[in-house]
Amino acid sequence: MEGAEEEVQCPVCLRELPGADINSHLDRCLQAGDAEAEPGSSPPSKRPRLAAAPPGTQAQGEPEEARPAAASPRVFSLFHKGRGGGQSPGAAGGRSGAGREEAAVKPEKGGSATAAAGGGASLAQKLEGQPLAERLRPDTLGDYVGQERVLGAQTLLRSLLESHEIPSLILWGPPGCGKTTLAHIIANSSKKNGTRFVTLSATSAKTNDVRDVISQAQNEKRLFKRKTILFIDEIHRFNKSQQDTFLPHVECGTVTLIGATTENPSFQVNAALLSRCRVIVLEKLSVEAMEAILMRAVRSLGVQVLGQGDQHGSSATGSSSESSEFPVYIEEKALNTLAYLCDGDARTGLNGLQLAVQARLAAGKTTPLNTTKGGSADGILITEEHVKEGLQRSHILYDRAGEEHYNCISALHKSMRGSDENASLYWLARMLEGGEDPLYVARRLVRFASEDIGLADPLALTQAVAAYQGCHFIGMPECEVILAQCVVYFARAPKSIEVYRAYSNVKECLRMHTGPLPPVPLHLRNAPTRLMKNLGYGKGYKYNPMYKEPVEQDYLPEELKGTDFFKERKT
Ligand SMILES: Nc1ncnc2c1ncn2[C@@H]1O[C@H](COP(=O)(O)OP(=O)(O)OP(=O)(O)O)[C@@H](O)[C@H]1O
Incomplete structure (x- = not known):
């Protein structure tokens, strides 16, 4: 009776309602809200960082503004699965938490691959829309390449992730090394055990957005005992007061924080927050890791690798010959060069590959090729030069x-x-x-x-x-x-460093001085007026050029007489 009169806040739309109405309201709210709330549950897509997208790519691709996390600071994930009326994952919106990315990655994952990738689609069609790097973003740790030092078989982080015990983390590493991807993998696996995963981008979120997320997390914890993981991309862009907003809630466990940053967190992340998070240092991807990522990409596109003989030719399943007018080949050397030049940045590497393929397709020039020991064919060949053109060196270095x-x-x-x-x-x-x-x-x-x-x-x-x-x-x-x-x-x-060191010694002497600084000796003072002269300014000063011999005179204040700032001289 009492509960029915008490007002409670709906954790979905935050409206205050009588306690008696909350269940029926929640059912309606979940169905209505899931579709729009869902995008923020996955870490945001990244700007493709392409120098000049080939014609068609941008128009066809999803504009940055259209992507949920970048476009709107209000990017909250809510109730994806198994709640309320026993909804199955993604039932309401028709999509699971991984959203469009999941559908696009399917070609790598067996059975439904061909259908999901548009198996009959031409290579050009496969490259339209989402950038290749986004489409190939791994969903599981199994597909996550490299970073063995922190994610290898016996590491603490891997066992924590596998047991769904996610501590608050700061993922620190250079661009394109897999920070957002790791968060995306955690999002996928945490959704499976009912944990909410909410994404905010520090480039667009305001303090109020953080407060909203915290208040929802509190409601979720109180009403449904559900945990919330909050992923903040580019956390270094939040100012101190924004970081302070979630500090107590990380501390008391209302939210588990995962922050991603390219900047040294010791300078950019609030020390109190940092001390409550485990800092995971991700490294530039090695050349071998990049080769593996690029190889996975060419396979998914059905591009065949030339230079390793039959082995690669046959491994390039879903050959473009099924769907394109001409089969597309890439020199093995071109892939190696790309792996080297992208400087451990997988996004740059994949974008470079995408540009090279798109540019060659647009040029439409075919080359007679000796693809196997036995035969020859006409096809579109991507060489080392083409991939170099597809890269922007300024981003690389x-x-x-x-x-x-x-x-x-x-x-x-x-x-x-x-x-x-x-x-x-x-x-x-x-x-x-x-x-x-x-x-x-x-x-x-x-x-x-x-x-x-x-x-x-x-x-x-x-x-x-x-x-x-x-x-x-x-x-x-x-x-x-x-x-x-x-x-x-x-x-x-x-x-x-004689002068540099001596000057440092002087500064140190001034810093260490206690009490009022000693006055300038009277004999060193200028006396432009009679009053000053009468006060003894300049009295007893020996004008050096008037003397043939070296002049005995003190220039330092009395209490520093005889001090040698050069005494530590080393050079
Ligand atoms: N370790 C990895 N294994 C497989 N693919 C990866 C890996 N790291 C990155 N990628 C690929 O590169 C793309 C970009 O990676 P991601 O967005 O995770 O980089 P990031 O470290 O968050 O970069 P930034 O700091 O620029 O945001 C991903 O979409 C994915 O396709």
């Missing part, structure tokens, strides 16, 4: 905004300090070829000239300032050689 920027400048500084001219040039090129601002490098060189070369070669500073001005005048690409010249000069130059 360097992340201007992220940690790579600091890592590379640090490596350059240390190489010059260590007088290694080859390494110095290498790190310089890594930055410039990756699109670094040459003036940024030039400014760092000005600093280096004083910090590390100093008075061992005072001309170094002139060189650095001249290099800065040269870069300013002519810009990239011509200014690269100016910087190269300066970097080599610095690597070869003698080094001295």
Whole structure:
């Protein structure tokens, strides 16, 4: 009786209702809400990062805005399975939690593969719509390649994941190494044991969105004893107060947090939050792992690999010859090169492959091929050159905004300090070829000239300032050689940190001083007015040029008399 009068909040639509009505309301709400609520349950799709999508790709593909997580901060997953009136997974919306991705990945997974991929579809049709990287995003740990150090057979994380004991995690790693994919796999497996999986993207979510998720999680826990996993992509983009919003709820177990970041979490994630999460460091994918991912992709497309003889030819099942006018081949060397050049970023590798195939299909040029020992055929051949064209080197080598920027400048500084001219040039090129601002490098060189070369070669500073001005005048690409010249000069130059260290000692002396700072000795003060003269300013000062012999005079304040800031001199 009492319960019937008490108002309760619907965990789906958050409306307040009389307790007696909640069950019937929930049934209606679930059916109505599932379809729209569902998209956020899977980690968001990523921007394809294609340099220039071939004609048709973008128009046909799902625009970024249309993707649930990126488009709307309100991306909550709700009640996917086995609740209320005994709904089966995905029953209401006709889709399971993995949504469109799941349907697209099916070709890799046996039975329904051909139908789901449009087995009779041409290769061009297979490449339309979702980017290849999204369609091939693994659903299970079995398909997750590499990252053995943290996810290998005997690792703690794997056993936790397999037993559905998901701790709060921060997944830290470079772009395209599989952070979102790992979250996607956790989402799939957690849904199987009834845990909710909610996704927010820190690039678009507001503090209120976080609060909504927390309040829903509280209701779920209270009413249905259901756990909530909250995945926050690019968590480093949340400011401190946003991170503070979920801190207590992570602490008390209302939500299990999984954050993904490309940035060092020690700097970007609130220390209190960090201490409540296990940090998983994912690495760039190895060349072997990339080869496996690319091989899986070409198989799913029905493209045949040339160069490994019959073995690859026959393994390329669902051959494009069934569906395309001409069969499509890719040189094994092209795949290897792609695996090397994508620098451990699977999205870049898969996008590069997709672009190369689409470009060749659009060009429609066929090549006579010796596909097997016995025979020859006409087909479309993708070579190493084609895949190189499909890649954007700036994405491969360097992340201007992220940690790579600091890592590379640090490596350059240390190489010059260590007088290694080859390494110095290498790190310089890594930055410039990756699109670094040459003036940024030039400014760092000005600093280096004083910090590390100093008075061992005072001309170094002139060189650095001249290099800065040269870069300013002519810009990239011509200014690269100016910087190269300066970097080599610095690597070869003698080094001295005498001044740098002495100045640090002075700063330390000032920092350690207690009480009022000593006054400037009267004899060192200027006395431009009579009053100042009368006060003793300048009195007793010995004007050095008037003396033939060295002048005995104190310049430091009385209490520092005799201090030698250079005494730790090492060079
Ligand atoms: N370990 C992996 N095994 C198999 N495929 C992978 C793996 N890692 C990444 N991929 C593929 O690369 C694509 C991009 O990976 P993902 O979105 O997980 O990268 P990320 O680390 O989250 O990158 P970002 O920091 O740029 O968001 C996935 O859709 C998937 O196809």
